[in-house]
Amino acid sequence: MPTFEVNDHKYEVDEDGFLQEPGIWNETVASDFATTEGVTDLTEAHWKVIHYLRNYYLQFGIAPMIRKVCKETGFKLNEIYQLFPSGPAKGACKLAGLPKPTGCV
Amino acid sequence: MAEQNGKSKTKLLDELEKGPWPSFVREIKKTSDVSPTCDDLLGQLELSYEERKGHWKHGGIVGVMGYGGGVIGRYSDVPEQFPKVAHFHTMRVNQPSGWFYTSDALRTLCGIWERHGSGLTNMHGSTGDIVFLGTKTDELEPTFAELTKAGFDLGGSGSCVRTPSACVGPARCEHACYDTLKLCNDLTHAYQDELHRPPFPYKFKFKCAGCPNDCVAAVARADLSIIGIWKDEIQQDDAAVAEYAAKGLDIQKNVCEQCPSKCMNWDGKKLTIENKDCVRCMHCINAMPKALRPGKERGAAILIGSKAPIVQGALLSSVLIPFVPEAELMETLKELVSRIWEFWDEYGKNRERVGELIQRVGMANFLDAIGLDPAPEMVTAPRDNPYIFFREEAAK
Ligand code: SF4
Ligand code: SF4
Numbered sequence: 001m002p003t004f005e006v007n008d009h010k011y012e013v014d015e016d017g018f019l020q021e022p023g024i025w026n027e028t029v030a031s032d033f034a035t036t037e038g039v040t041d042l043t044e045a046h047w048k049v050i051h052y053l054r055n056y057y058l059q060f061g062i063a064p065m066i067r068k069v070c071k072e073t074g075f076k077l078n079e080i081y082q083l084f085p086s087g088p089a090k091g092a093c094k095l096a097g098l099p100k101p102t103g104c105v
Numbered sequence: 106m107a108e109q110n111g112k113s114k115t116k117l118l119d120e121l122e123k124g125p126w127p128s129f130v131r132e133i134k135k136t137s138d139v140s141p142t143c144d145d146l147l148g149q150l151e152l153s154y155e156e157r158k159g160h161w162k163h164g165g166i167v168g169v170m171g172y173g174g175g176v177i178g179r180y181s182d183v184p185e186q187f188p189k190v191a192h193f194h195t196m197r198v199n200q201p202s203g204w205f206y207t208s209d210a211l212r213t214l215c216g217i218w219e220r221h222g223s224g225l226t227n228m229h230g231s232t233g234d235i236v237f238l239g240t241k242t243d244e245l246e247p248t249f250a251e252l253t254k255a256g257f258d259l260g261g262s263g264s265c266v267r268t269p270s271a272c273v274g275p276a277r278c279e280h281a282c283y284d285t286l287k288l289c290n291d292l293t294h295a296y297q298d299e300l301h302r303p304p305f306p307y308k309f310k311f312k313c314a315g316c317p318n319d320c321v322a323a324v325a326r327a328d329l330s331i332i333g334i335w336k337d338e339i340q341q342d343d344a345a346v347a348e349y350a351a352k353g354l355d356i357q358k359n360v361c362e363q364c365p366s367k368c369m370n371w372d373g374k375k376l377t378i379e380n381k382d383c384v385r386c387m388h389c390i391n392a393m394p395k396a397l398r399p400g401k402e403r404g405a406a407i408l409i410g411s412k413a414p415i416v417q418g419a420l421l422s423s424v425l426i427p428f429v430p431e432a433e434l435m436e437t438l439k440e441l442v443s444r445i446w447e448f449w450d451e452y453g454k455n456r457e458r459v460g461e462l463i464q465r466v467g468m469a470n471f472l473d474a475i476g477l478d479p480a481p482e483m484v485t486a487p488r489d490n491p492y493i494f495f496r497e498e499a500a501k
Binding site: 065 | 162163164165166167168170171172173178180192263264298302303304305306450455
């Protein structure tokens with residue numbers, strides 16, 4: 001199992017760098033993972049998306065569909081990409097400690 | 106798996122080299138001199154054949170900054186055995202309209218991929234993209250940087266507008282009823298956001314075919330098919346018809362009797378077409394291309410809803426707009442597509458193609474939602490798909 005080390009923290013992750021144990025997530029985890037996804041500063045806007053994803057995941061056990069993310073957070077899709085350059089699935093979900101979203105590619 | 110002189114033994118795969126047809130095994134072996142990943146790739150596939158079990162893990166998420174698609178993550182589940190294919194990500198590259206390349210462009214593409222990936226390509230994937238097979242996560246950004254520098258861009262993957270594709274159209278084909286290459290290029294540029302940043306419940310494909318021969322299989326594969334068609338009469342050159350007859354073409358048997366709407370008549374001297382009954386199948390034009398050509402009033406029919414048989418069964422397209430003049434195509438499509446997407450976005454379930462949504466809610470409701478009036482052309486055959494009730498006055 002690969003590990004990801006940053007700021008003296010060590011996390012078990014999958015090949016794509018997603019947290020293996022979603023249960024251990026806290027805000028420090030988000031800041032630690034931000035470094036890998038091209039996010040330098042976590043602003044209020046970032047947290048809004050992260051917390052929304054986190055709460056949705058805790059409630060339903062999956063990641064929300066993208067149009068729900070936009071609707072509920074009030075951000076347009078391109079604004080989400082400005083916040084998380086690697087995108088909502090790879091970037092935002094990773095910072096929110098969700099397991100890797102599945103879907104057809 | 107046994108090794109011989111450093112090369113893997115691939116007993117089962119070797120079977121696929123036999124016979125006169127093209128063989129991907131042969132092609133990959135040929136590349137193995139220049140690309141070290143090939144042996145492990147074949148080795149893993151041989152193992153899969155032995156065990157009757159795939160060894161690629163499902164659903165990796167990798168990509169390049171700014172884009173939500175274009176790269177498909179793939180990892181081996183036996184990386185210790187085949188370390189060179191531990192990562193084997195696929196990159197999709199947006200192909201040029203109609204797949205026209207200069208040899209220089211092809212060399213550039215191959216050069217980039219030999220530097221950054223396995224060197225193996227698939228020209229082209231079923232959506233139409235140039236497919237770069239096999240690279241590591243670290244190589245994605247450098248590949249992307251080189252591609253964009255050379256004037257290429259990634260294609261679509263995931264729940265987005267997939268890379269639009271078009272038949273060669275007017276560049277090489279006399280049947281083309283509109284400029285497929287231009288429309289494909291215009292669509293690609295108009296929907297860059299939707300192509301690179303997946304916004305939808307599932308994928309959405311555009312395909313542009315210049316005539317009903319449909320060389321891009323739009324009617325079977327595209328969520329929105331734009332198929333060239335003419336509104337007036339088939340252009341007919343009687344002298345050329347006579348020439349075909351003189352050269353031995355049995356016009357009665359091979360043309361008239363094959364016409365699906367039986368609207369042609371050949372009296373041994375003169376061919377008559379009852380154009381109002383013609384269903385634009387292209388048969389007679391294909392049989393006598395020098396004598397018959399599509400009419401002069403040209404444009405395209407817009408069809409909706411086909412898909413290949415994954416997740417649920419396959420669907421063919423249904424006619425949405427029977428005829429749009431070429432000059433109005435892009436404008437019409439933009440308006441139509443925005444209405445379709447709005448409805449699909451609102452009511453589509455996760456991983457539901459637009460055609461499946463239409464089946465679920467009914468065509469009549471769908472037409473109502475996007476503000477289109479039903480037209481008789483939407484009916485495949487009388488009493489076949491009676492989802493629309495015409496009032497008696499309207500049917501006349
Ligand atoms: S679809 Fe029609 S126009 Fe396009 S290449 Fe085929 S025959 Fe020609
Ligand atoms: S295009 Fe097809 S339907 Fe029309 S006249 Fe020719 S064969 Fe008949």
